[in-house]
Amino acid sequence: MECRLFPAYLGRMNVEAATRSVGEALLRQMARQRGALLPRALALGAAAPEVKTALLRYVDLLPSLHTGREKVGHLQALLAGKAPPLEALLRLGAYAPPLAGAAIQLGVRLVARQFVAGPGPGAIPRILRANARRGWETTFDLLGEAVLGQAEADAFLERNLAALAALRSVKGEGEARFPRGNLSLKISALAPGLNPAAPEAALAALKPPLHRLLRAARDAGVLVHFDMEAYALRPLTLALFASVLDEAEFAQGPALGIALQAYLRETEGDLRALIAHARARRRVVAVRLVKGAYWDYEVLAARQRSWPVPVWETKAETDLAFEALSRLLLEHTEFITPAFASHNVRSVAHAIAQAEALGLPREAYEFQALYGMAGDLKAALVAEGHRVREYAPLGAWLPGMAYLVRRLLENSSNEGFLHARAAGTPSALLLQTPHVPEPPPPPTPRAFRNAANTDFTQPEAAAPLRAALSTLQASPPQHWPLRIGGLSVETGEWHASHNPAQPAQLLGHWAVATEAEVEAAIATARAAQPAWEATPVTERAAVLDRLATLLEAHRPHLTALEILEAGKPWPEADADVSEAVDFCRYYAAEMRRLAPGRTTQPTPGESNQSGYFARGVGVVIAPWNFPLAILCGMAVAALVGGNAVILKPAEQSSLLGAALFALLEEAGLPPGVGALLMGEGERIGPALVSHPGVDFIAFTGSRAVGTAIYEQAARTREGQRGLKKVVCEMGGKNALILDTTADLDEAIPAALHSAFAYAGQKCSALSRLIVLEGIYDTFLPRFLEAAAALPVGDPRLPETLVGPVIDADAQARIARTIREGAREATLAWQGYTPEGGFYIAPTLFTEVPPHSALAREEIFGPVLCILRAASLDDAFALANDTPYALTGGVFSRTPQTLERARRELRVGNLYLNRGITGALVERHPFGGFGMSGTGPKAGGRGYVEAFLHERLITENEVRRGFAPER
Numbered sequence: 001m002e003c004r005l006f007p008a009y010l011g012r013m014n015v016e017a018a019t020r021s022v023g024e025a026l027l028r029q030m031a032r033q034r035g036a037l038l039p040r041a042l043a044l045g046a047a048a049p050e051v052k053t054a055l056l057r058y059v060d061l062l063p064s065l066h067t068g069r070e071k072v073g074h075l076q077a078l079l080a081g082k083a084p085p086l087e088a089l090l091r092l093g094a095y096a097p098p099l100a101g102a103a104i105q106l107g108v109r110l111v112a113r114q115f116v117a118g119p120g121p122g123a124i125p126r127i128l129r130a131n132a133r134r135g136w137e138t139t140f141d142l143l144g145e146a147v148l149g150q151a152e153a154d155a156f157l158e159r160n161l162a163a164l165a166a167l168r169s170v171k172g173e174g175e176a177r178f179p180r181g182n183l184s185l186k187i188s189a190l191a192p193g194l195n196p197a198a199p200e201a202a203l204a205a206l207k208p209p210l211h212r213l214l215r216a217a218r219d220a221g222v223l224v225h226f227d228m229e230a231y232a233l234r235p236l237t238l239a240l241f242a243s244v245l246d247e248a249e250f251a252q253g254p255a256l257g258i259a260l261q262a263y264l265r266e267t268e269g270d271l272r273a274l275i276a277h278a279r280a281r282r283r284v285v286a287v288r289l290v291k292g293a294y295w296d297y298e299v300l301a302a303r304q305r306s307w308p309v310p311v312w313e314t315k316a317e318t319d320l321a322f323e324a325l326s327r328l329l330l331e332h333t334e335f336i337t338p339a340f341a342s343h344n345v346r347s348v349a350h351a352i353a354q355a356e357a358l359g360l361p362r363e364a365y366e367f368q369a370l371y372g373m374a375g376d377l378k379a380a381l382v383a384e385g386h387r388v389r390e391y392a393p394l395g396a397w398l399p400g401m402a403y404l405v406r407r408l409l410e411n412s413s414n415e416g417f418l419h420a421r422a423a424g425t426p427s428a429l430l431l432q433t434p435h436v437p438e439p440p441p442p443p444t445p446r447a448f449r450n451a452a453n454t455d456f457t458q459p460e461a462a463a464p465l466r467a468a469l470s471t472l473q474a475s476p477p478q479h480w481p482l483r484i485g486g487l488s489v490e491t492g493e494w495h496a497s498h499n500p501a502q503p504a505q506l507l508g509h510w511a512v513a514t515e516a517e518v519e520a521a522i523a524t525a526r527a528a529q530p531a532w533e534a535t536p537v538t539e540r541a542a543v544l545d546r547l548a549t550l551l552e553a554h555r556p557h558l559t560a561l562e563i564l565e566a567g568k569p570w571p572e573a574d575a576d577v578s579e580a581v582d583f584c585r586y587y588a589a590e591m592r593r594l595a596p597g598r599t600t601q602p603t604p605g606e607s608n609q610s611g612y613f614a615r616g617v618g619v620v621i622a623p624w625n626f627p628l629a630i631l632c633g634m635a636v637a638a639l640v641g642g643n644a645v646i647l648k649p650a651e652q653s654s655l656l657g658a659a660l661f662a663l664l665e666e667a668g669l670p671p672g673v674g675a676l677l678m679g680e681g682e683r684i685g686p687a688l689v690s691h692p693g694v695d696f697i698a699f700t701g702s703r704a705v706g707t708a709i710y711e712q713a714a715r716t717r718e719g720q721r722g723l724k725k726v727v728c729e730m731g732g733k734n735a736l737i738l739d740t741t742a743d744l745d746e747a748i749p750a751a752l753h754s755a756f757a758y759a760g761q762k763c764s765a766l767s768r769l770i771v772l773e774g775i776y777d778t779f780l781p782r783f784l785e786a787a788a789a790l791p792v793g794d795p796r797l798p799e800t801l802v803g804p805v806i807d808a809d810a811q812a813r814i815a816r817t818i819r820e821g822a823r824e825a826t827l828a829w830q831g832y833t834p835e836g837g838f839y840i841a842p843t844l845f846t847e848v849p850p851h852s853a854l855a856r857e858e859i860f861g862p863v864l865c866i867l868r869a870a871s872l873d874d875a876f877a878l879a880n881d882t883p884y885a886l887t888g889g890v891f892s893r894t895p896q897t898l899e900r901a902r903r904e905l906r907v908g909n910l911y912l913n914r915g916i917t918g919a920l921v922e923r924h925p926f927g928g929f930g931m932s933g934t935g936p937k938a939g940g941r942g943y944v945e946a947f948l949h950e951r952l953i954t955e956n957e958v959r960r961g962f963a964p965e966r
Contacts, residue, residue, distance in 0.1 A: 014357070015350070015353050015354060015357055016433060018353035018356065018357065019346070019349045019350045019352075019353040019431065020349070020431050021353075022349040022352045022353050023345050023346055023348075023349035023427070023430070023431040024427060024431070025384070026345050026348065026349055026377070026380050026381070026384070027345060027427050027430075027431075029379075029380035029383050029384060030345075030376040030377055030379075030380040031376075032380075033375070033376035033379040033380055033383075057078055057893065058074065058075055058078050060743070060893070061074060061078075061741055061893040061894075064740060064741045064742075064743075064775075064893070065741070067098075074741075074893075074894060077894070077895050077896060078895065113372075114372040115370070115371065115372050115373075115393065116143070116371075116393050116394070116395060117140075117371045117372075117392035117393060117394055118392075118394050119394070119395070119396055120142075120159060120162070120394055120395065120396070121142070121159060121162040121163040121165070121166045121394065122166070123394060124140060124163060124166035124167060124170070124181075124394070125166060125169065125170050127140075127392055128167075128170050128181065129170070131390055131392075134378070134379070134382070135379075135382040135388070136378055136382055136387075136388035136389060136390055137181075137182070137366075137387070137388070137389040137390070138181065138182070138389060138390050138392050139181075139182030139183065139184050139223075139225060139368070139389055139390070139391050139392065140163055140167075140181070140182070140183055140184065140392050140393075140394055141183075141184040141185075141186075141227070141391060141392065141393045141394065142156065142159045142160050142163055142183075142393075142394055142395060143393050143394065143395030143396075144156045144159070144186070144189040144395065146188045146189065146745070147188070147189050147190075147191075147192050148192060148745070148748055148749065148782055148785065148786035148789070149192050149782065149785025149786045149788060149789055150191075150192055150785065150788065150789060151785055152189075152192065152782075152785070153189065153190060153191050153192050153209065154209075156189040156190065157190065157209045157212065157213065160183065160185065160213055161212070161213065161216050163183055163394070164183060164213070164216045164217055164219075164220045164222055165216075165220070167181035167183065167220050167222045168219070168220035168221070168222070181220075181221075181222050181223070182222065182223045182224075182225055182257070182389065183217065183222050183223070183224050183225065184225045184227050184259075184391065185213070185224055185225065185226055185227060186227045186229055187206060187210075187226065187227075187229075187233070187236070187237055187240060188229055188233060190206050190209045190210060190213075191205040191206050191209065192786065192789035193205075193786075193789040193790065193791060194206070194233075194236070195791070195798070195799045195801075196232050196233050196235060196236040196457040197456035197457050197462065197570065197571070197798050197799075198791075198797065198798040198799030199235065199236055199239055199459070201791070201797070201798075201799040202236055202799070203236075203239065203240060203243065206240055207243075210240070210244070211249075214244065214250055214254055217253075217254040218250070218252075218253040218254040220254075221254075222254060222255075223254065223255035223256065223257055223286060224254055224255070224256055224257070225256075225257040225258065225259065225286065225288060226240070226241050226256075226257065226258040226259065227259050228258070228259040228260060228261050228290070228292075229294070230294050230297065230298070231264065231294070231298050231301075231310045231311075232457045233457075234264070234266075234270075234457075235457060235458060235459055236457075237258070238258075238270060238273075238274075241256070241258045241274075242274075242277055244256065245277060245278070245281050245283055245285070246281070251281075251283070255284075255286065256283075256285050256286070257285060257286030257287065257288060257337070257339070258274070258285065258286075258287060258288070259287075259288040259289075259290055259341075260274075260287055260288070260289055260290070260325070261290055261291070261292035262289060262290065262291050262292060262318055262321045262322035262325055263291055263292035263295055263298075263311040263312050263318040263321070264292065264310055264311055264312075265310060265311065265312060266310065267321070267325060268321075268324070268325060268328070271287070271325060271328055271329070272328075274287070274336075275328075275332050275335060275336060278335040278336065279334075279335050282335075283335065284334075284335055284336070284337060285335065285336060285337070286336075286337040286338075286339060287329055287336050287337070287338055287339065288339040288341050288368060289322065289325055289326060289329060289338065289339065289340055289341060289342075290341040290342070291318055291319075291322060291341075291342060291344075291347075292311065292318070295311055295318075298310055298311045299311060299313070305452060305453060305455075306449060306450050306451065306452035307452055307455055314436060314437065315434075316434035316435055316436045316437070317434075317436055319344065319346070319347060319434035320434050320436065322342065322347050323347065323350045323351075323354075323434075326338070326340060326347075326350060326351045326354055327354050329365075330351070330354050330355050330358055330360060330364075330365065331358065333360060333364045333365070337364070337365070337366075338351075338364075338365040338366075339365065339366050339367070339368050339389065340365065340366075340367050340368065341367075341368040341369070341391065342367075342369075343369055343370070343373055343374040343377060345377065345430060345431065346430060346431050346432075346434075348367060348377070348381070349431065351365070351367075352386070362385055362386055362387065363387065365387070366386070366387035366388065366389055367381050367386055367387065367388050367389070368388070368389045368390070368391055369388070369390060369391065370390070370391050371390055371391060371392040371393060378390065447589040447592075447593075448582075448585055448586045448589045448921075448922055449585075450578070450582055450920050450921060450922070450923065451548075451552065451577075451578040451579075451581040451582050451585075452578070453571065453574050453575050453578050454555070454559075454574045456570055456571065456574075456798060462798065464555075464556040465556050465559055465560060465570065465574070467556065468556035468557050468559065468560035469560045469563065469564075469796060471557075471560075472557065472560045472561060472564060473505075473564070477506050477507060477508040477509060478508045478509070478655075479494065479508065479509045479510075479511075480508060480509065480510045480511065480654070480655060480658035480678070481510075481511045482511045482513055482517055482675075482676055482677055482678060483661055483665070483674075483675060483676040484517065484520050484521045484524055484672075484675045484676075484677075485520075485524040485528075485671050485672045485675070486665070486670075486671025486672065487671075489511065489517060489520075490511050491511050491512055491513060491514060491517065493511070493512040493514075494509040494510065494511060494512065495509065495510055495511075495512050495651065495654070495678075496508075496509055497509070497510065497565055497652075497654060497655050499564050499565070499567070499837075500566075500567040500652075500803075500804040500805070500806055500807060500837055500838045501567055501794045501795055501796065501803060501804045501836070501837040501838075502794070502836060502837060503808075503836075503837060503838065505564070507561075507564055507565055507655060508655045510654040510655060510658060510678045511678060512678065512679050512680070513677040513678060513679035513684050514679070514683070514684065515684065515687045517677055517679075517684075518677065518684055518687045518688055518691065519691075521646050521675035521677055522617060522646065522688075522691055522693045522694060523693070524672045524675065525617045525644035525645070525646060525672060525673070525674075525675060525693075526616075526617055526644070526693055527672060528644055528670060528671070528672030528673045529614070529616060529617055529642075529643065529644035529673065531670070532639075532642055532643075532644060532670060532673045533613065533614045533642030533643075534642075535642070535670075537591055537592060537595040537640075538592070540591065540639070540640050540641075540642065541588035541589075541591050541592055541640055542588075542668070543639070543640075543664075543667050543668045543669055544584040544585070544587060544588035544636050544639070544640055544667075545584065545585065545588050546667040546668060547584050547632075547636065547663060547664055547667035548581045548584035548585045548588075550663045550666060550667055551577060551580050551581045551584070551628075551632075551663060552577075552581055554659075554663065555574070555577050557659075558577050558628060558656070558659060559573045559574045559576075559577055560573075561655060561656055561659060562576055562577075562627060562628060562653075562656060563795050563796055564796070565627070565652075565653055565655050565656055566624055566625070566627050566652070566653050566656065566806070567758075567759075567795050567803045567804045567805075567806060567837075567838075568758055568795055568803070569757070569758060569795045569800045569801060569803055570795070570798050570800075572757060572758045573795075575918070576626055576627070576628045576629045577628060577629075579626070579628075579629035579633070579920075579921060579939075580628045580629045580632040580633065580660070582920070582921035582922070582939065583629065583632055583633035583636055583637070583921060583938075583939065584632065584636050586921050586922055586939060587633075587636050587637045587640050587943070587944050588636075588640055590640075590941065590943070590944045591640040591641060591944055594612055594944065594945065594948075595612075597609055597610050597611035597612070598610050600952070604963060605956065605957050605958040605963035606954060606955065606956055606957060606958075607953075607954070607955045607957055608952060608953070608954050609952070609953045610950055610951065610952045610953075611950070611951060611953065612641070612945070612948040612949065612950055612951075613642070613948065613949050613951065614641050614642035614643045614947070614948060614949070615638075615641075615643055615695045615696050615725060615947055615948065615949055616643060616644070616695035616696070616721075617643065617644045617645075617646070617693060617694055617695055618638050618643050618644070618645050618646070618694065618695060618696040618697065618698060618947065619645070619646050619648060619688045619689065619694050619696075619697050619698070620634040620635045620638065620645055620646065620647050620648060620698045620699075621648045621681070621685065621688070621697065621698070621699045621700075621701065621709070622634065622647070622648065622649050622650055622657070622700060622701075623650055623700050623701045624649075624650035624651075624652035624653040624806055625758070625761045625762060625763075625806070626700075626762075627649065627650065627652075627653030627656040627657065628656055628660055630700050630938075631647060631649055631656075631657055631660060632660055633938055633939070634698040634700065634727070634938075635647050635664075635674070635698075637698075637943055637944050637946075637947055638696070638698065638947040639669070639673065639674065640944065641944055641947045641948045642948075643695075643696075643947055644672070644673045644674070645673070645674055645675075646674075646675045646676075646677055646688065646694075647660075647661060647674065647675065647676050647677070648677050648678070648679070648681075648684070648685070648688060649676075649678060650681075650701075651678075651679070651680055651681065652806050652807055654678040657676065657678060658676060658678065661674065661676040681705070685705075685709075686712065689709050689712050689713055690712055690713075690715070690717065692717045692718065692719040692720040692721075693719070694724065695721070695722065695724060695725065696724055696725035696726070696727070696947060697709055697713055697724060697725075697726050697727070697728075698727045698947075699726070699727070699728050699729070700728075700729040700730075700763075701729075701730065702730065702731060702858075702860075703730045703731050703858065703931055706728045706729075706730040706933070707730075707931075709726065709728065710726050710728055710934075713726045725946065725947075726934060727934060727935075727936070727946050727947075728933050728934045729763070729927055729928075729932070729933040729934075729938065730763070730884075730931060730932050730933050731763045731858040731860065731884060731886070731931075731932065732763050732764060732765075732767070732858065732884045732885075732886030732887055732928060732932050733767050733768065733855075733856060733857070733858055733882045733884045734754075734764060734765065734766055734767050734768070734884070734886055734887045734888055734907070734916055735766075735767070735768040735769075735770055735878065735879040735882075735888050735889075736750075736751055736754065736766050736768075736769050736770065736888065736889045736890070736891070736916055737770045737771075737772075737869075737872075737875045737876070737879060737888075737889070737890045737891070737892075737901070738751075738769070738770070738771045738772065738775065738779065738890075738891045738892075739772050739775075739872060739875070739890065739891070739892040739894065739897050740772050740774035740775050741892050741893040741894050741897070742775065742891035742892055742893070743891065743893060743913075744775070744778070744779060744782060746891070746913070747891040748779075748782060748783050748786050749786070750891070750914060750915040751766060751769055751783070751864075751915070752783075752786060752787060752790060753801070753915050753917070754766035754889075754915040754916045754917050755767070755769070755842075755862070755864040756787075756790055756801060756802050756842050756862050756864070757801055757802070757917065758802075758803065759802050759803055759804065759805050759840065759842075759861060759862045760859070760860065760861050760862040760863065760864075761805060761806065761810075761860055761861065762917055763886060763932070764886060764887040764909070764916060764917045764918075764919065764926075765860075765916075765917060766864065766915075766916055766917070767858070767859065767863075767864065767865065768848075768855060768864075768865050768867055768878070768879070769864060769865070769866045769867070770867045770869050770875045770878050770879060771866060771867070771868060771869065772868075772869050772870075772871070772872065772875060773868060773869065773870050773871075776868050780828075780846070780866070783844075783866075784828065784829050784844065787829055787831065787842060787844060788829070788831065790802055790831055790842055792831055792832045792833075792834060792839070792841070792842065793834050794834070794837070802831070802842055802862055803837075803839075804834075804837040804838040804839045804840075805838050805839070805840050805861055805862075806838065807838055808838055810838065810860070810861065811838040811839070811840060813861075814840045814859060814860075814861035814862075814863065815840060817854075817859055817861070817863065818830075818840075818843055818863060820853070820854075821845055821848075821852075821853075821854040821863070822845075824848075824849055824852045824853075824854060825845040825846065825847055825848040825849065825852065825854055825865070826845060826846045826847040826848075827843070827844075827845060828844045828845060828846040828866070829843070829844040830842070830843050830844075831843070840861055840862055840863075841862070842862040842864075843862060843863045843864070844864050844866060845863070845864070845865045845866065846866045846868075847868075848865040848866065848867055850867060850878055850881065855867065856881075856882060858884070872897065872900070876900070876901075876904050876905065879905055880904070880905065880906050882930075883930050883931040884928065884930055884931050884932045885906050885907050885908060885928045885929045885930035885931075885932050886907060886908055886909065886927075886928035886932035886933075887907055887908065887909045887910075887911065887916045887917070887928070888905050888907035888909075888910055888911070888916060889910065889911035889912060889914070889915070889916040890905070890910075890912055890913075891912075891913055892912075892913070893913075898912050898913075906930075907928060908926070908927050908928030908929055908932060908933075908935075908937065909924060909926055909927075909928070919939070920939070921938075921939035922939060922940070924939070925937035925938065925939050925940020925941070925943075926938050926939055926940075927940075
């Protein structure tokens, strides 16, 4: 939301003059103070960007390094070629690694101590008294974010309760100078597995620990402040805060506060809603206004997902928003106690000038600054009679690394006020009105851009899907006929489709094709194909573009149908619609690129032009696990090339196939060019594959079926006009390696999602987790605890990650595999099994023999093998020891390990420091080799060409010794 306050403030010249006057006075007062403006550690902010990045990565990595040789070697690797003076020192240090490593660790500890006030709650009395002597108050923050399991959440709660006890113990000491203590709280550390897209479930998980904390805070007389974290948690944080204000138990206490981030475009609306809520409850709440500490992450995350960027994209816009919001806060001090958290003297001076213009006493608001930062500003404000509070993080060095890196990034920014003042910028420039530069010209539009998935963390975005689910479940089951030659065909035999989470729920019926319909569909397609191939490429591509638009328009309905028929959780089903949209738009763009052909090497007197023509009639045999995207992608890639295509969806997801075909016809596909044959694979599959009138087969599915198709298609039959092309994508036995420097806070959630999202029913799913010996004993308890927090249940619920498997046959097969696996490996953990559907509990095996069936055969369900590797050599050997070659990955913070993975891991899609599922069209062309498929990669260059013949036309242009000039 655009901040409508900006123009009004830019016109307040009296406030502007007062801001400059107050700012000058503060700067003069700061010059007389002894507090450091900027810790020496932030001198790296003035260094070259690549040096700063390398050093910050090293700070993040250091806790996982144990020997001096490791500490020196990793720093050398990260700084290679970037900082020659430091490299020379490190080379000297290499002669005495223990001493050099100890010196490095001491240096980083000293940096950490600049930002972390103490190791834990025991330091609170000392810090309170020290700050009271300086004339300022304190709010404490127990470091810890996004806990992985319940034990970690419980430990975080206990640390906070201990902090409240410590605050209570010093209550009343120097009360006039040090009033009430504050405790700042990050809600993501109160409960594991919080999903902001499922606010009801998240609030239910958060309320019990929060209530314990609030009761203790009320007894201690301490204000509890809800910190604001990443943008995805914003709606949940606001909802939780509002719900506490509504609870009768806490109507009289404790005092409550919340942080709001000025860099978010929506903050003005959030603040106005909060003011209205506080007024309605006749409740005074504290609001800490901050600029925001996740700017880089929010911009990158939004751009990666093709979502609108939620933050102001320039520092000047954020500074203006901060000033506008400051005024709004000060105008409502009847119900709001403002706290302005900034090290920017301009921002501080503007708040003071606004308060004075409104005639507010200085007790009505306060200023906050980070521990170890802007000591001269804090002292100057106290000297001028203002209330000041220091934000003091508490925590051990290791958990504090993420906080430390964020503070270093935030405060060493070349655009930041502290950096500007340290660089000697004149005060007139430091205090001038923030100037928003002219926006750069828009970039040249790309031929293709990925469709955006729905951001279910935003309540308004989830509403259409909720409505579609309700409508679909209330609607009577439909009957879907076959489609041949533009006509509906009923065979007299119908197959029922059921919800795998609730098998008694009938979703619809589809007509069952026989060999007679196979013959009719192929004959009709052969008759229609020449005219379709003769249709201009622009018109064929336009059909795909219209289909993409229709898919987007029907997104809620298609997502709901996929949740019900295929058992896919919300984000997985929604992403499948996005991928179908992407396939349409990308392959349309690809065909436009290919259509003109290309000129080969120019030769005098000779022209050489290559071009493409269609293969003819093809069969698309699709799986049930990506029932929309893969069926759509294989079909439209062939269609846009001028082929006619017979679509055969999987039996388990035939209603989705019928819905897709209906949209394809609505998009303008001519009758006969496409046919929809629903039926049992064993019954009509061989007839389709072996028919002499079929020129190619596109298949995605199991290895057993894929190899049978490959073998059957290789046989020539009477009347066949050529060898059949087979585009075959099969399964995987995918591995993820964690080396000793892996960031477990990131690796564990990524591994769990890769293994268990959609109950592991993806060809790319993680099946083998290979963990190096050095971290195995640390990793395994955390992993098991995090696995216990996996949300298992009905995919109609937005919080569900692990739903049912697709049908009773899959359930029985996977259960048998688990029973057999328990005889050769250790069954380390099994999760919850809901009743009623085709559920398999998420299952973890350890001590898995590398050559066992469990470690080598695809399971296609929620079963993960954890293997221990003695060395990186062993880990890479284990990862490559499989006939499959689909996806794989490595988590490591060591450049040499990542480079080695690039060279040695034999997979079609290699992912470094991220999960191994979730490929996007164009960005991550998807497909493997070996027993994982024939190629080409779906969603990449070369895929459309697989459905085309290429030919070269060579013309001799020499006539009686003369050749035309070009």
